[in-house]
Amino acid sequence: MVYLTRKAEFSASHLYHNPDFTAEENRRVFGKCNNPNGHGHNYTLEVTVKGEVDPRSGFVVDLKQLKEIMHREVLDAMDHRFLNKEVPEFLHQIPTTENIAIAIWQRLNAKLTAAKLHCVRVYETPDLFVDFYGEK
């Protein structure tokens, strides 16, 4: 088994707000992230897939295909977007780094056939990141 990781970057804005919380609760739980006008990050995405090395190609996965899927499923949808307003998953779910990692996993897992998805890592900043391994 070999693991292969492909990185990508996207920039997006978001805010954290739960409509079931009071205004005071939202401010207490989410702090600065609750600013109603939103704020943004440069996200770094690391997608790790795993598989046996194909004896004919020497690849775990065709990197070109993986890159295309990442672009189509993730970057086209999230890069330079306001996540809360433009990405369907976040119309009713808070776009925390945790939920972004889960949404990206679900988008990619449905489309990846050549290799098995192992981990989606999303860096919100260089000092804060989330790993999702598809665990329930």
Add this chain to the structure above:
Amino acid sequence: MKAHLSRRYLFSASHRLHSEAMTKEENQTTYGKCNNPFGHGHNYTVEVTVSGQVDAKTGMVCNLTDLDTFIEKEILARYDHENLNMLPEFAQEVPTTENLCIRIYEIVQRGFRFAHLERVRLEETMMNSFEYAG
């Protein structure tokens, strides 16, 4: 859904690697420049990984403010701008980055109640890092 959240923090500290169980020559052979009797320092990066179910109400494994507050109070306030050899936990133990990594893991494991501790990764320099997962 279970996710893993990692956060990186910086602190600077000095230490000297010297074991009372070794002769002077053994210490010099084992620790080299790190055995300098006057000590030396590093900018450490500590990466703490916690895990748990993503809370449906907040979208979070745990509130980052709780993690930051805990690490600030229990780890950074304890180790930042300190001479590690002067601290009680290193009175009998060499303050290698391995041992420091284990001490930090134990403090977080014992005291942090808002998520499950997965591992502590400690970078002594950009070239050296150590991980402890219990």
